[in-house]
Amino acid sequence: MTEFPQNPSTVYYFGTCLSDMIYPEAGLAGIRLLQREGVDVIYPKGQSCCGQPAYNSGFPDEARAVALAQVKAFSGSNAPIVVPSGSCAGMMRIHYPLLFEHEPEYFKVKRFSERIFELTSFLRHSLNPTYTDKGPPITLTWHSSCHARREMGCTEDSKALLRQLSNVTLVELENEHECCGFGGTFSVKRPEISAAMVKDKVRDIQGTGASAYITGDCGCMMNISGHMESGKRPISGHHIAEFILERIHG
Amino acid sequence: MSKPSARTQIFSRLYKNAGAIAPYTPEAPAWTPPALTPAKRIARFVELMEAVRSEVYRVKGDAWVDALRKLMRTRELATLAYGKGTWCGDLLEKSWKEKPHPTDLIPWTQDVEEFRDELFGINAGITTTMGGIAEAAALILWPTPEEPRLLSLVPPVHIALVKAKEIVTSFPEAIKKLDWAKKAPTNSLLISGPSKTADIELILQFGVHGPTDLIVFVIE
Amino acid sequence: MDKPKTYNFAREAAKALADTQLRDNLRFATQSLRQKRLAVFDDPDETEALREIGSRIKARGLTHLPRLLEELEDRCWENGIVVHWAETTEEANRIVLSIMEAHGAKKAVKGKSMVSEEMHFNAFMEARGKQALETDLGEFIIQLNNEPPSHIIVPAIHKNRKQIGKIFADKIPDTTYTEDTDILLATARRILREHYRTADIGISGVNFAVAETGTLCLVENEGNGRMCTTVPPVHVALMGLEKVVAKLEDVPPLYRLLCGSATGQRITTYFNMIKGPRKKGEKDGPKEVHLVILDNGRSRMLADPQLRKVLRCIRCGTCLNHCPVYTRIGGHAYGSTYPGPIGEILMPQLDGLDTKGELASASSLCNACSEVCPVKIPIPELIRRMRNESYLKKGTGVIPGHGAKRNAVEWIVWKGWRYSQTVPALNWLMLKTLAITGRVLPRVGPLKAWTRVRTKPVFAKESLKQLTRQEGIRHE
Numbered sequence: 001m002t003e004f005p006q007n008p009s010t011v012y013y014f015g016t017c018l019s020d021m022i023y024p025e026a027g028l029a030g031i032r033l034l035q036r037e038g039v040d041v042i043y044p045k046g047q048s049c050c051g052q053p054a055y056n057s058g059f060p061d062e063a064r065a066v067a068l069a070q071v072k073a074f075s076g077s078n079a080p081i082v083v084p085s086g087s088c089a090g091m092m093r094i095h096y097p098l099l100f101e102h103e104p105e106y107f108k109v110k111r112f113s114e115r116i117f118e119l120t121s122f123l124r125h126s127l128n129p130t131y132t133d134k135g136p137p138i139t140l141t142w143h144s145s146c147h148a149r150r151e152m153g154c155t156e157d158s159k160a161l162l163r164q165l166s167n168v169t170l171v172e173l174e175n176e177h178e179c180c181g182f183g184g185t186f187s188v189k190r191p192e193i194s195a196a197m198v199k200d201k202v203r204d205i206q207g208t209g210a211s212a213y214i215t216g217d218c219g220c221m222m223n224i225s226g227h228m229e230s231g232k233r234p235i236s237g238h239h240i241a242e243f244i245l246e247r248i249h250g
Numbered sequence: 251m252s253k254p255s256a257r258t259q260i261f262s263r264l265y266k267n268a269g270a271i272a273p274y275t276p277e278a279p280a281w282t283p284p285a286l287t288p289a290k291r292i293a294r295f296v297e298l299m300e301a302v303r304s305e306v307y308r309v310k311g312d313a314w315v316d317a318l319r320k321l322m323r324t325r326e327l328a329t330l331a332y333g334k335g336t337w338c339g340d341l342l343e344k345s346w347k348e349k350p351h352p353t354d355l356i357p358w359t360q361d362v363e364e365f366r367d368e369l370f371g372i373n374a375g376i377t378t379t380m381g382g383i384a385e386a387a388a389l390i391l392w393p394t395p396e397e398p399r400l401l402s403l404v405p406p407v408h409i410a411l412v413k414a415k416e417i418v419t420s421f422p423e424a425i426k427k428l429d430w431a432k433k434a435p436t437n438s439l440l441i442s443g444p445s446k447t448a449d450i451e452l453i454l455q456f457g458v459h460g461p462t463d464l465i466v467f468v469i470e
Numbered sequence: 471m472d473k474p475k476t477y478n479f480a481r482e483a484a485k486a487l488a489d490t491q492l493r494d495n496l497r498f499a500t501q502s503l504r505q506k507r508l509a510v511f512d513d514p515d516e517t518e519a520l521r522e523i524g525s526r527i528k529a530r531g532l533t534h535l536p537r538l539l540e541e542l543e544d545r546c547w548e549n550g551i552v553v554h555w556a557e558t559t560e561e562a563n564r565i566v567l568s569i570m571e572a573h574g575a576k577k578a579v580k581g582k583s584m585v586s587e588e589m590h591f592n593a594f595m596e597a598r599g600k601q602a603l604e605t606d607l608g609e610f611i612i613q614l615n616n617e618p619p620s621h622i623i624v625p626a627i628h629k630n631r632k633q634i635g636k637i638f639a640d641k642i643p644d645t646t647y648t649e650d651t652d653i654l655l656a657t658a659r660r661i662l663r664e665h666y667r668t669a670d671i672g673i674s675g676v677n678f679a680v681a682e683t684g685t686l687c688l689v690e691n692e693g694n695g696r697m698c699t700t701v702p703p704v705h706v707a708l709m710g711l712e713k714v715v716a717k718l719e720d721v722p723p724l725y726r727l728l729c730g731s732a733t734g735q736r737i738t739t740y741f742n743m744i745k746g747p748r749k750k751g752e753k754d755g756p757k758e759v760h761l762v763i764l765d766n767g768r769s770r771m772l773a774d775p776q777l778r779k780v781l782r783c784i785r786c787g788t789c790l791n792h793c794p795v796y797t798r799i800g801g802h803a804y805g806s807t808y809p810g811p812i813g814e815i816l817m818p819q820l821d822g823l824d825t826k827g828e829l830a831s832a833s834s835l836c837n838a839c840s841e842v843c844p845v846k847i848p849i850p851e852l853i854r855r856m857r858n859e860s861y862l863k864k865g866t867g868v869i870p871g872h873g874a875k876r877n878a879v880e881w882i883v884w885k886g887w888r889y890s891q892t893v894p895a896l897n898w899l900m901l902k903t904l905a906i907t908g909r910v911l912p913r914v915g916p917l918k919a920w921t922r923v924r925t926k927p928v929f930a931k932e933s934l935k936q937l938t939r940q941e942g943i944r945h946e
Binding site for chain 1: 794799832833834851861884887888892894915925926929935938941944945946
């Protein structure tokens, strides 16, 4: 069981490279949600990518180089590091120790990994926020990324935060457990199989009757919305941080 | 110098590779499903056997013989093979002697080579058991020279006699209780129902190669 | 059935994806198997404890593998089982052939055995004028249709009853078309019972071989395994050398894991434990029992502590049932004996990364497989290893055929990526460039593949780094 720090005064924020390049508002929303609870947020400018693309593609040396750059960027103190993505959090918390298992930097990396927390889990267990819904009634569905679900176990935390919003009706996907087909380079290396998977995921989302889908991972969002928007009657997708921020500000 | 045998080559690689980089591999804890009381055991055994289409009858003492007689008559089973010299065989022979019955009792006395053609035409076979396992559920069969292996496999109906007090909770318990590792015969079996398959569209169908019907008498 | 180097996985996968009947059959069947599994493993804590036991038994068995195999061999000989060793599948086939020829045997009846598929046993025997008749109903169906199995447990999972009815009508003499599954079953039973009576030799696999007692354990529902191992005068059992377990008490937890994971049962109809040939005084059973132990690269896999984990596999097939890729393309698309997640990490090690390495790309690393693997094989970790070894310089890797994918383009791409993520100035340049040119990037290569079914990603005008600076968020 992960131990969450109680009422921290300062945290670091790892924005993720996808947020940096494509969804900066989602990254910023996460920072705002933390600041709202009275936490001082530091965003080290030396950060970049968690290294997962190279790690998954079979280039662990490159992944290690990039990983060490992140460890260095966050070495100013021992403050917790909050990540608005189950996938990137999983990479840094669970896979970094495996990547460095036989490397001299192992202990340094392990100490870094132990400071990593996914955003919604951290909010729920360390800060215990109260959200008042100022938005109109809406039906939503939740997409959990594979690594959020299976590595970080943050799906219930994310849903718990959404359930605090009183005008939100959460409808569950029929095949919530199934991968959306992103898998990073999988989506371009095995495009037909990835396409079949994202088509089924989109069909599943449309089948819930929801007017929007919420997720905690920008990679999945890029994949699902990418396909959604190439078809008719797309349902909009939002990162949970952006969505909550919008709802509590009305 | 002839080429070393496959066995030598394989073992030389195995010995080099297995221990050379041996990660720590702790012992596994024992697997012990929670024990059930005798009454619960019997109930669970019956419940689970029936769930896979075995017919289970709870009888007292030798009452199984009369129940069997009725059954054979109702289902018009013309022939019944059994093991000569077993307690089951003795009771059957006695009963049939005292009160003849349309079903022919066929003792299995020859080797299968001589008996095979007849065996493949027999309607039912009856065997004793070494007991049963409740939490799965299954019969424990240890075929013997008197009750050969095919007796419980070839005839389309298999009748099995289980003594209620010989039903244990779990497979690990049975292994301990029967000293299975040391005492098991050439062939030992767990049987949990009539033969079945789901190879066609995952539809459950019974009576593929083994018996179509499994009838179990739980003798209390 | 393993296809030659020219086998095109991408093409076969695309073909499978377009086959709506196949997709429907697979979706229905695999969903059903997943649900059944959950009905057996309904308590998450108990399931986790059982998986831990299973993984330790197998892992420990691998650490002591040579000693256990020696013990197994000794006990088997004492019990009257003749033990043979084969380094390659060719050798294994030849051993069985020589046993058959020693007995003038022409007809073999076979229980289901994945090792025999790995050996291409049927083709080998048929080419030499011997009959190798499948008796498992699923295998029987596909043998009629001259197809390989598409799943480890349910060989004809990709066929529905109409298709099976047509196969029976076309391939079995004097049979009319029917979709009635009872009639189909009765036909198969009738034909196969005749084969059991007249077969010279019975072939089976081995689910667990117990070193302590010299016992071969076979798991089945149909009764065909018992038939094949009891009726014919000679029984030949085929096993991969990783199937040995140390003690009899190791069997019950593994057996429960296998039944629950493979078919969603607490127990199969029959659990058959064979200790030897017919003893004096016994009236039935084979007069001779042979055990052929196959290596085919397994002893080599043992050398690497990460790669050896694939040898824990108990061939339950549940990883296939949970894989979003397998459940859409089926087993044939993989063109290999073992498909699905286990195939992706086993086939490259058996046949070489150069021929089978592309299978490792058929995964989004979603972890659905490792979540359910009864012996906790870290399949995604091993898939990454396969991918990594594909790019290593020849001679620096462990898996045969490594380095086949190594190329200048990808090498440059990943080096470029690395520097853009570690050198702040380059990172800034990359973000700036994407912000400006992102809109007009040409649809070639990966972007082409992406945009076939999706809109282009829209790169932000200002990166998160810039936004945080503007919003006055601390940088240290």
